[in-house]
Amino acid sequence: MQSTLFHRMAVGLTSLMISGLATASDWAERSDHNLRPGVTAVAQEIHGLHNTVLWIVSIIGLLVFGLILISVIRHRRSKHPTPATFHENIFLEVLWTIIPFIILIAMAVPATRVLIELDDTADSELTVKVTGYRWRWGYEYLTYQDDNDVGVSFISSLATPPEQYENPVLSGGLFPYGTAKDRVGAPSQDKDHNYMLEVDNPLVIPSGQKVRFLVTSDDVIHSFWIPDFGGKKDAIPGFVNETWALVPEGQEGTYYGQCAELCGKNHAFMPIEVKVVAQSEFQEWLAQKKEEAAAAPDLTPFESLDAAMEVGEKVYAGQCALCHGQNGEGGIGLAFAGSDFATKSEHLEEHIHVLLEGRNAMPAFKGQLTPKEIAAVVTYERNAWGNDTGDLIQPEDVHEEE
Amino acid sequence: MSTVAAAHDDHDHHHAPTGLKRWLFSTNHKDIGTLYLWFSFAMFLAGGFMAMIIRAELIEPGMQFVDPEFFNQMTTVHGLTMVFGAVMPGFVGLANWMIPLMIGAPDMALPRMNNWSFWILPFAFAILLSSVLLSAFGHGNPSAPNFGWTFYAPLSTKYGPASTDLFILSVHMMGISSIMGAINVIVTVFNLRAPGMTLMKMPLFVWTWLITAFLLIAVMPVLAGAVTMMLTDRHFGTSFFDAAGGGDPVLFQHVFWFFGHPEVYIMILPAFGIVSAIIPTFARKQLFGYASMVYATASIALLSFVVWAHHMFTVGMPLAGTLFFMYMTMLISVPTGVKVFNWVATMWRGSMTFELPMKWAITFVILFTCGGLSGLMLAITPVDFQYHDTYFVVAHFHYVLVSGAVFTMFAAAYYWLPKWSGVMPSKVLGELHFWNSLISVNLLFFPMHFVGLAGMPRRYADYALQFADYNFWISIGGFWFGLSQLFFLAVCLQCALKKGEKAEAKPWDGAEGLEWEVPSPAPFHTFDTPPVVK
Numbered sequence: 001m002q003s004t005l006f007h008r009m010a011v012g013l014t015s016l017m018i019s020g021l022a023t024a025s026d027w028a029e030r031s032d033h034n035l036r037p038g039v040t041a042v043a044q045e046i047h048g049l050h051n052t053v054l055w056i057v058s059i060i061g062l063l064v065f066g067l068i069l070i071s072v073i074r075h076r077r078s079k080h081p082t083p084a085t086f087h088e089n090i091f092l093e094v095l096w097t098i099i100p101f102i103i104l105i106a107m108a109v110p111a112t113r114v115l116i117e118l119d120d121t122a123d124s125e126l127t128v129k130v131t132g133y134r135w136r137w138g139y140e141y142l143t144y145q146d147d148n149d150v151g152v153s154f155i156s157s158l159a160t161p162p163e164q165y166e167n168p169v170l171s172g173g174l175f176p177y178g179t180a181k182d183r184v185g186a187p188s189q190d191k192d193h194n195y196m197l198e199v200d201n202p203l204v205i206p207s208g209q210k211v212r213f214l215v216t217s218d219d220v221i222h223s224f225w226i227p228d229f230g231g232k233k234d235a236i237p238g239f240v241n242e243t244w245a246l247v248p249e250g251q252e253g254t255y256y257g258q259c260a261e262l263c264g265k266n267h268a269f270m271p272i273e274v275k276v277v278a279q280s281e282f283q284e285w286l287a288q289k290k291e292e293a294a295a296a297p298d299l300t301p302f303e304s305l306d307a308a309m310e311v312g313e314k315v316y317a318g319q320c321a322l323c324h325g326q327n328g329e330g331g332i333g334l335a336f337a338g339s340d341f342a343t344k345s346e347h348l349e350e351h352i353h354v355l356l357e358g359r360n361a362m363p364a365f366k367g368q369l370t371p372k373e374i375a376a377v378v379t380y381e382r383n384a385w386g387n388d389t390g391d392l393i394q395p396e397d398v399h400e401e402e
Numbered sequence: 403m404s405t406v407a408a409a410h411d412d413h414d415h416h417h418a419p420t421g422l423k424r425w426l427f428s429t430n431h432k433d434i435g436t437l438y439l440w441f442s443f444a445m446f447l448a449g450g451f452m453a454m455i456i457r458a459e460l461i462e463p464g465m466q467f468v469d470p471e472f473f474n475q476m477t478t479v480h481g482l483t484m485v486f487g488a489v490m491p492g493f494v495g496l497a498n499w500m501i502p503l504m505i506g507a508p509d510m511a512l513p514r515m516n517n518w519s520f521w522i523l524p525f526a527f528a529i530l531l532s533s534v535l536l537s538a539f540g541h542g543n544p545s546a547p548n549f550g551w552t553f554y555a556p557l558s559t560k561y562g563p564a565s566t567d568l569f570i571l572s573v574h575m576m577g578i579s580s581i582m583g584a585i586n587v588i589v590t591v592f593n594l595r596a597p598g599m600t601l602m603k604m605p606l607f608v609w610t611w612l613i614t615a616f617l618l619i620a621v622m623p624v625l626a627g628a629v630t631m632m633l634t635d636r637h638f639g640t641s642f643f644d645a646a647g648g649g650d651p652v653l654f655q656h657v658f659w660f661f662g663h664p665e666v667y668i669m670i671l672p673a674f675g676i677v678s679a680i681i682p683t684f685a686r687k688q689l690f691g692y693a694s695m696v697y698a699t700a701s702i703a704l705l706s707f708v709v710w711a712h713h714m715f716t717v718g719m720p721l722a723g724t725l726f727f728m729y730m731t732m733l734i735s736v737p738t739g740v741k742v743f744n745w746v747a748t749m750w751r752g753s754m755t756f757e758l759p760m761k762w763a764i765t766f767v768i769l770f771t772c773g774g775l776s777g778l779m780l781a782i783t784p785v786d787f788q789y790h791d792t793y794f795v796v797a798h799f800h801y802v803l804v805s806g807a808v809f810t811m812f813a814a815a816y817y818w819l820p821k822w823s824g825v826m827p828s829k830v831l832g833e834l835h836f837w838n839s840l841i842s843v844n845l846l847f848f849p850m851h852f853v854g855l856a857g858m859p860r861r862y863a864d865y866a867l868q869f870a871d872y873n874f875w876i877s878i879g880g881f882w883f884g885l886s887q888l889f890f891l892a893v894c895l896q897c898a899l900k901k902g903e904k905a906e907a908k909p910w911d912g913a914e915g916l917e918w919e920v921p922s923p924a925p926f927h928t929f930d931t932p933p934v935v936k
Contacts, residue, residue: 033852033872035788050785057775064742064771068764071749075685076756084751087688096743097736104732107782112725114784119721134561165864167464191463196866220557221651223716223791227857231787234717236652237556238645241718258866260716260791260859262550264557265471268862332471361561 036227039251043230045114053107060103118231121242124212126205132215132222132235132259133363135266135322139203142214144286152289155368157318158269159198163189165269197256202273206282208249215241218363220264226257226272234261247276265332266322297371299395305383308392312380315373319365320381328385333362337385348391351378352401371398418926426521429513431498432924434520436822438495439815441523443894445487446808448531450884452480457880460873465864472537473863474548479534481551482569485669486576487527489803492811493672494519494583497611499822501587503917503924504605506596506933511589512582519582526575533565550861552662555643555654559635566636570629577622584618587611596916598935602696605915606689607675609696613703614671617664620707625661628654652717659710667706670802671699673770673810674741677763679915680817681745684760685752686912691744698737698744705734715786724783731781735774742771757910758832762813765840766806773801776851791861794854800847812839812890820905823897824923831896835889842886845879 035050037043074080125145131138133155140153167188192198205211215224217235225232229245247255257272277285302308317326323333328342336342341351355374358364365374372395382389419427428434455476459467468476498516502509510516533546545563547553558566591612595604604612631654634640641647643654674695682689689695711719711727719727745767754760776798780786789795812835819827849872854860858869865873896902908918916935920928 033856035785035855036857046784046788049782050779050788053779053782053785057778061771061775064746065768067746068749068768071746071752072754072756072764075749075752075754077686077753080751080753083685083687083753085687086751087690087692087748089690089747092743092747093691093694093740097740100736100739104735108729108732111728111782111784115724115728116721118784118787165464167466169466188464191867193867195463196864220561221554225859227788231784232716232790236645236717238651239718256866258857258859258862262474262554262557262861264548264561265469265474267474268470268859268864 038230039228039247039255040230040245041248042114042118042245043228045117046230049110049114052110056103056107118243121212121244123210124244125209126211127214128203128205128211129214129216129240130203130224130235132217132219132224132263132270133368134219134264134361135259135270137199137203137222137224137259137270137272138218138368141286141289150286150290152286152293153367154201154289156199156201156203156273158196158271159200160192160195161189164191164195194256196268197258197271197273199271199273202254202275204275204277204282204285205245205247206279207247207252207276208279210244210246212242212244215243219361221261222259222263222270223261224257224272225260226255226274228255229257229274232260249278252276252278297395297399299371299399301394301396302376302379302392305379305390305392308376308379309383311373312376312378313384315369315377316380316384319369320377323362328381328387336381337387342381343387343389345389345391348378348382348393349401351382352393352398356398356401366402371395371402374398427517429509429517430926431502431510431513431516432822432926434510434516435495435497435499437520438491438498440894441520442488442492442495442811443891445483445491445527447887447891449480449483449488450887452476452483452534453880454884456480457877459863460865461877462874463865463867463870468863470863471545471548474550474861475534475537475546477861478547478550478553479530482530482547483527484803485551485665486573487523489669489807489811490576490580491523493611493614493669493807494580496607496672496676496811496814496818497583497587500818500917501590501608501611502594503821503920503928504608504915505591505594505599506916506929506935507590507594508927508929508932510586511594512586515582516586519579519586522575522579526572526579529568529575530572533568536565552658553632554658555632555635555651559632559643562632562636567633570633573629574626577626580618581622584615584622587615588619591615596929596932596935602693603935605675606678606692606695606699607672610671610675610678610699613699614668617668617671617703617706621661621664621668624657625665628657628661631657652714655714655717656711659713660707662713663710664703664706666799666802667702669807670770671703673766673807674699676810676814676817677745677766680759680763680813681748681767683817683910683913684757684763685749685754687748687752689744690747690750691740694740695744698740701737702734705730705737709734712781712783712786715783716790728781728783732778735778735781738774742767742774757816758827758829758836759813759817759910761836762809762816765836766809766813769801769805769809769843773798773806776801789854791859792854793850793858793860796860797847797850797854800850804847805843809839812836815890815894817910818917819893819897820909821917821920821922821924823900824905825897825900825902826905826909827893828896828902831889831893835886835893838886838889839883842879842882846876846883847879849876849879 035047037047127142129140129142136155136157138153138155141150144150166183168184213224215233215235216239217237219237222235223232224235233241233243253276255274255276259267259270323331324336325331328336334341341347354362355378356364356366375393375395375398378393379391382391425433425437455468459473498510537546546565547569549558549562591608631642635642635644641649643649643651645651678689678695709727709731711723712731715724780789780798816827816832853869853872856868858865905922907921916933
């Protein structure tokens with residue numbers, strides 16, 4: 001710890017000194033102290049508006065602080081022993097009511113113009129439905145140009161491995177660490193450049209075409225925010241909000257964003273990664289995705305319990321451990337280790353059903369995982385951590401339940 | 403002004419209460435005020451300790467000290483404790499002590515209710531904080547409230563931990579306490595003013611508190627409504643906030659912020675009153691624009707009812723609604739600006755000295771203006787789409803609440819402690835408290851503007867690497883600020899134990915007002931015979 005802190009201090013000092021000079025081009029280094037200039041026209045207008053307003057308030061602030069400073073220096077008792085007696089001045093009072101009012105109007109006009117522009121979601125070429133889940137994003141491509149039934153969807157989760165972010169120094173008591181207790185004192189891995197921003201399946205959109213996002217949520221309120229696209233939109237269960245982005249051609253690249261509305265435990269762990277590609281490349285990618293989606297689900301049975309367990313362990317770590325604990329000890333979600341639910345045979349069908357359809361705070365995984373993955377993870381939950389039921393669930397069982 | 407016979411305190415009608423009973427059954431506005439102030443300070447330290455845990459976790463990227471779940475509990479309970487436990491009771495305490503003294507009343511109008519409204523609070527917070535203790539020592543399970551101090555549905559309803567019910571009960575109790583306190587202020591101000599003390603002669607602190615009291619009565623029932631709807635959603639099958647049952651999660655935010663925005667002014671209007679008392683005293687010059695201060699306060703209060711949705715620009719409101727709330731919000735900066743200009747004009751060509759209360763008051767004017775200006779930036783809706791829910795917002799409201807509301811309470815304490823305790827607060831400890839707080843509070847909150855603009859969302863337990871450097875310094879500022887408050891604890895103990903230089907009835911030569919006409923410390927009963935104000 002000690003050396004890291006000293007390191008931080010040194011880096012912090014240096015960065016404070018040179019922060020005005022940093023002009024690196026990638027997301028992680030490009031801006032650590034001011035609003036990002038943005039890549040879409042709207043984002044750039046917002047950035048311009050931000051600069052204007054920042055100048056105005058800075059000047060007002062400096063003016064007021066300057067007056068206070070002058071007063072503090074010149075009107076102290078040692079310099080100015082007899083106080084003046086004025087305590088009213090109608091002219092001044094009216095003046096400093098009207099001037100701010102005029103400044104406000106000057107700011108409101110451009111703000112209104114940008115707001116109206118932002119509100120116009122018409123004439124988009126691609127429509128993507130964005131769904132917030134605790135704690136991952138789902139993307140569903142609805143329409144693209146003349147194709148009104150694209151039918152491509154996938155889930156996008158944090159790709160930073162726990163080895164990089166779980167570095168506990170204490171294991172309980174007043175500072176509970178919960179699931180990562182067994183990692184206490186373990187050496188922490190170096191953090192990736194895009195730590196806490198990288199995902200497994202990024203959203204892919206074309207450049208030069210207006211993309212409309214329909215933003216909603218499956219559970220609590222999230223907020224879909226990509227700073228370079230200019231602003232955020234809340235993802236609210238039961239509502240569909242609209243927003244849009246048009247990344248100009250020539251600005252292809254990877255853009256990052258994060259969830260901006262507190263959504264529970266892993267609020268900080270559900271980033272957004274967008275790959276903006278040229279239109280031809282996008283069409284190729286979309287065609288390939290459509291092909292994959294059209295293929296029948298893989299229902300080949302697992303050869304052995306071990307084979308299913310191997311797949312299940314991975315799925316569990318990626319999707320379930322957040323709530324149910326890395327060792328099935330429970331947490332926000334039900335405990336599996338030694339529980340009736342995961343060991344008694346009368347609960348087997350229910351177990352599969354809850355995974356598919358969800359229950360209360362447990363999200364439905366039907367669209368997120370393949371039948372094969374669901375079969376594997378149910379098998380894993382019923383055999384790991386000493387549950388040892390011997391139940392081997394096959395993809396076909398899950399498919400029937402669907 | 404009037405003259406007061408100091409002899410009044412001698413013929414005490416009641417036998418002087420002592421020991422525990424003095425405090426438990428007190429109907430004396432001064433004792434109840436003292437209880438409120440100590441309670442507020444205790445909650446300030448408790449909430450501050452939670453902030454230290456938050457800053458410890460955020461000192462570098464990665465999860466080092468707490469689970470993200472426990473982190474959320476800390477941000478939630480820190481906010482609730484500071485808002486409902488530290489700032490609001492702090493100002494009620496000041497109102498209790500000072501309003502009767504300032505208007506020449508013998509006590510608050512409803513002394514038994516006064517007792518009750520205080521004694522509800524320790525129980526309310528025992529209920530709320532018990533869930534944190536259970537969580538801290540029970541390894542995060544069961545969980546304390548973890549949905550942010552704004553407790554948005556459905557995170558707090560369908561997905562809330564079991565302790566949400568404790569939270570609901572405790573919010574109800576805090577609400578009852580606040581409403582009773584507010585009624586007491588209104589009744590006292592309207593009925594117990596000394597002869598000749600017309601409304602437009604009242605000290606500005608009394609005015610701002612009167613307006614605050616009306617705000618409290620208007621909005622605390624709305625908060626009670628919100629938590630009651632949560633309760634029935636959680637347990638009685640209603641669907642106010644559940645879209646699946648035909649309800650509306652956004653409704654929650656409308657109801658909450660209809661309470662929440664006036665609440666913001668509840669926490670700052672009394673501060674305006676305090677500063678308007680202190681600056682004239684140490685500038686030795688009458689407050690500039692008394693009448694416009696009163697009207698500005700009233701307009702801020704009225705406007706506070708039509709700006710609530712500026713907290714919700716990103717929920718997807720219709721364009722017309724968004725524009726309305728943007729314009730109204732920008733409008734609030736006009737009366738707020740008037741206040742700041744009036745304070746500057748009061749200092750202008752005065753004859754200033756910089757005793758501790760004045761130091762805090764000038765700091766307030768400057769730092770509150772910073773918070774006000776970032777507030778104006780946040781009102782510009784298209785840019786708010788970028789600022790919203792980032793550390794920029796965190797910086798903004800800590801500038802207005804910590805270096806705004808809390809700093810004026812320090813100012814008030816240094817200003818009136820001689821009157822309350824009869825001894826002068828230690829200059830050495832006070833200066834240490836002031837300078838350490840002044841530097842650390844800016845190290846703590848100013849860089850938050852930068853990380854917020856750069857894109858760090860608030861309520862994040864872990865963050866991307868480009869935010870690391872500023873977060874380190876923010877944490878250092880946080881620990882420094884937290885420790886600096888121990889100087890204030892020392893000052894309070896020094897005064898409570900009556901150690902130090904004895905205070906005169908009027909320790910500040912430029913001070914005016916009835917409170918300086920009674921001896922220091924103020925006797926147990928004052929103004930049994932009302933003074934006559936000319």
